[in-house]
Each structure stands twice: as C-alpha cells, then as structure tokens.
Amino acid sequence: MAAGGDGAGSLTREELARYARHLVLPEVGREGQERLKGARVLLVGAGGLGSPAALYLAAAGVGTLGIVDPDVVDVTNLQRQILHGTAGLGAPKVASARSRLHDVNPHVRIETGALRLTSDNALDIVSRFDVVVDGSDNFPTRYLVNDACVLTGKPNVYGSVYRWEGQLAVFATEGGPCYRCLFREPPPPGLIPNCAEAGVFGALPGVIGAAQAMEAIKLILGVGQPMIGRLQIFDALAYRWRELEIRRDPDCPVCGDAPTQTGLIDYEVFCGMEPGQDGAEGGVGHVGAEELDDVLAGSPRPFLLDVREPMEWNTMNLAHMGAVLVPMREVPGRLDEIPRDRPVVVYCHTGVRSLEVAKLLSAEGYGDVRNLDGGIVEVVG
Numbered sequence: 001m002a003a004g005g006d007g008a009g010s011l012t013r014e015e016l017a018r019y020a021r022h023l024v025l026p027e028v029g030r031e032g033q034e035r036l037k038g039a040r041v042l043l044v045g046a047g048g049l050g051s052p053a054a055l056y057l058a059a060a061g062v063g064t065l066g067i068v069d070p071d072v073v074d075v076t077n078l079q080r081q082i083l084h085g086t087a088g089l090g091a092p093k094v095a096s097a098r099s100r101l102h103d104v105n106p107h108v109r110i111e112t113g114a115l116r117l118t119s120d121n122a123l124d125i126v127s128r129f130d131v132v133v134d135g136s137d138n139f140p141t142r143y144l145v146n147d148a149c150v151l152t153g154k155p156n157v158y159g160s161v162y163r164w165e166g167q168l169a170v171f172a173t174e175g176g177p178c179y180r181c182l183f184r185e186p187p188p189p190g191l192i193p194n195c196a197e198a199g200v201f202g203a204l205p206g207v208i209g210a211a212q213a214m215e216a217i218k219l220i221l222g223v224g225q226p227m228i229g230r231l232q233i234f235d236a237l238a239y240r241w242r243e244l245e246i247r248r249d250p251d252c253p254v255c256g257d258a259p260t261q262t263g264l265i266d267y268e269v270f271c272g273m274e275p276g277q278d279g280a281e282g283g284v285g286h287v288g289a290e291e292l293d294d295v296l297a298g299s300p301r302p303f304l305l306d307v308r309e310p311m312e313w314n315t316m317n318l319a320h321m322g323a324v325l326v327p328m329r330e331v332p333g334r335l336d337e338i339p340r341d342r343p344v345v346v347y348c349h350t351g352v353r354s355l356e357v358a359k360l361l362s363a364e365g366y367g368d369v370r371n372l373d374g375g376i377v378e379v380v381g
Contacts, residue, residue, distance in 0.1 A: 010034060015107055019061050027223040033061060037107075039220045042066040042129035044117055044145055046093040048205030049135030049159045049212060051083035056213035057133075058101045062220070064109040065101065066129055069093045070116040080202040117141060119264040122148040131216045133157045135209065139186045140267035146171060146179035147264055150255045155226075157215045159208040161200050166208035166234040169227050169246065170215055172255070176228040181249040186271040188356065204236050284358040285370040287345055289378035295345060295370070296321060302343035302370075307331060307357045312349060316380055328353050331360065340366055347372035347379075 011019070011034055022028045028036075041062050043050045046069040057065055073081075073088045073096050081093075088096035094112035101110055117125065117136075126132055126148040134145045134156055142158070149156035149172035156172040158179060171178045211232075218224045231244045250257045287295050296302055304321055306313060307328040317323060326334050328348070338344060344366055348354040351374050358371040372379070 011037065012107075015061065018105075018107070022060070028221060032221045032223075036061045036217065036220055037063040039131070040064040040066065040129045041216055041220075042068070042126060042132045043135060044132065044141065045069050045135035045137065046081075046083055046097045047071070047077065047135060047137065048080045048161060048200065049209040050097075050133070051081045052206045052209030053133050053135060053159075053213045053216070054083055054097060054101060055104060056210055057216060058105045058108045060213070060217055061105065062108065062217070064111060064129075066111040066113075066125070067094050067097050068113045068115055068117055068125065069097075070114060080200060080205050082206065117144060117148075119144065119266060122264060123152060126154055127152045129154060131155050131157060131219050133159075133212050133216055135159060135212070139271045142179060143186065143270060144264065144267045147254050147261070150178050151263070155219050157212045157219070159212045161204050161208055163199055164201050164204065164236040166204050166236070167231060168208055168211050168215070168234070169231045170219070173219075173226075173228050175248065177246045177248040178252060178255040180254050181252050182231065182246050184249075184252075188272060201236055204234075207234060207236070284355070284362050285368070287370045287372050289372070289374055292321075292345070292372065292379060295343075298343070300342045302345045302368075303339050305338060305344055305346045305354075305357070306348070306376075307346060307354050308348050308376075316376065318347070318376060318379065323347075328357055331357050335361075335364060338366070343368035343370065345370050345372055348375050350375040350377060 011030065016023065019033050022033050023030055039062050041057055043054055043065060046054065046067050050067070050069070054065060054067065071093050073084045073091050073093055075089060077084060078086065083100050084093065084096045092114045094114045098110045098112055101108060115121070122144055132145060132149050132154050134142060136142055136145060146156055154172065155170055156179065158169045158171050160167045170176070215226055218226050229246050231246050233242045233244070248255065253260045296304065304318060304323040306317060306323045306325045309327055310325065313325045317325070326337060338361065344361060346354040346358045346361070346369065351371060354375065355371045358369045361369045
C-alpha cells in the first residue's frame, strides 16, 4: 500500500491549535489526542460509507488512515460519496481520497491500495491496523472483513445502507459477538439488490459513516460505550433508531468456543457467487441486449419476465416490449402466471437477480429459460 503524510508522534504547536476543541474535552485531552495520532485505522471502501468516515477520522487527527478500494470515481457515485468530486471522475478512488484527505488534514498519514481485499491479502493488511471500518457494499467482503478481524484480533466497525435504512455495530472485540454471530449464513445471491439496483438516499451513508468514525474514535480512546453487542437500525424516512441486542454465539464457526474455521476461505463461493459460474448452467441460456429484439420476434414469442421491485418498474420498464412484472420474491408463489409452453427471458436491473430466477425456473421444469445479460440498463442505455 502506498503511503504519505506525517505519521505518529507528539503533538506539534500547529496540531495543538487544530485540535483545540478536542483538547478541552475531559474524555480526550492531550493524552487522548496523542493516542489518536498514534492510531492506525483501515477503511475498507472509499464509497458512500467510507467517504464520511474517512473525512471525520482525518479531521479528528487519527495518525494513519489506510484505504483499500479497487474502483474508480463514477458520476453515479457523486450523489452520496462526498470524498470525491467532479474533477476526480475516472480517477482511482484511493487517489481521489488521498488528495481530499490531505487537504482536510495534512498531518494525517494516508496509506492506500487500489485493490480488492481478498482471502490472499486480508490478514496481512488487517494485521497492520488497530481498528477496521467496514464500508463495503457486498456480502463476500463483509464476511471476509469479519473473519479477518476475528483472526487478527482487530475490532470491526460495521455499517451498511440500503435505500432508506442503515445499520451500525461493532464486531470482533474480545468477548463480543462477530458478524457471523448475527448473520450465520449469507442470503441467496441476488435476493438483496445492490445500491445500483435498489438505490440509496444520498445523505444516509453520511449518517452511518459518521457514526462509524465516532465508534472507531471511541475504541481508540477507550471512552464511552461502543456499539459492542448492539445493532442499531436507522430508518431515515421516519428518523427513528431501533436497537437490538446481539450476543456472542458460543457455536459460531469463527469466534465461538470451538471454532471450526481457523483461516480465511473463498467468500464468493461461501456466498453462492462461485467464480466462473455462467448462465448456461442448469439449462439457463443467455440473451444479449443487442439481440433481444430478434429473440422476442421468434415464434412462439418469448415471455419477457421482469423480476425487479414495483418501484424499479415505475422508474423504467420494458412494458412496450411486452414485459410482465413478477418481483423476485413472489416468483415461487406465482409460477402459474409464467407460461411453460413459451421460451422465458428474465431480466432485472443488471442481470444478477434475474439469473437466480432463471435457475429457479429451470429447476422447476421450464424448458427454455434465458437471462438478459446486463439487465435493463443494457437495453435502455
């Protein structure tokens, strides 16, 4: 990981002025601020959650921030990923983050990696930091971060956002629960749409990401009551917080009394997203956006099945091409509405959920089932 910035040490005169509002807090003071300067925090992801978390951790004077993210800045990020701006479009997110954070606080050391956290590198990377802030947006990475934190003994400050709802907790502390204690098994692939498919309210990651920064700082300072053994759920529409108690599971395969998993695994396989798996498996075929018109002109005319949510359908749909909406979660109970005597072409937003539905239909005995590669976004541009 590339590095840059000042690093740890006693506070300079300029830093004493910069952190003046911290220094007067009894829970922080000079000793606490020096503890922050000596701390190392890893941010997994420089997106919606990582953006506010990184900004507040840098502003607070955390001495070293590590950031791993393989993506580049896209225009669709700018509605919520406040670490980046229009001038950074097309640039690696870690480069954009480094520039912005250096401007926020040049005393903070920034270590970056334009890479994806994997089972091959996670233990090495996580072990170099004191606290991990998980801003990832997919289940394989969440389970990977959790397991790496448990195995290296590093606290995992977890956050997630979905449409108008956010979640916050602290996992993998000594004696506390881990992410696996709460979510033993991942959901089936495609069951929960990602942000591109389901959307997310732009300010929501700001609330959760800022809270993640606060939890990380509390852990470093050893003050307050961190979110250990508690999961907070935030409903932005109602502006209401709910809290659930989480207990460590003595039978947890990773942090339990007799763990059965003592190393990292293939998390894509664990989450049912086996690399190399394609739509031809199990009798499911492919349809490209460029050939959809020709396929629909066939005889008998294929049944075009939209498995997104009604809100997504109302935003854009292929009704003019004869599409019929049956949301993914309703498909098993509405098979009688899907004809068996015609080919079936299934689509969603990007092709992930529709592939799972296509496999389901094939397993239910449908003879000619095809998935629309890339989903509706490839059709409408």
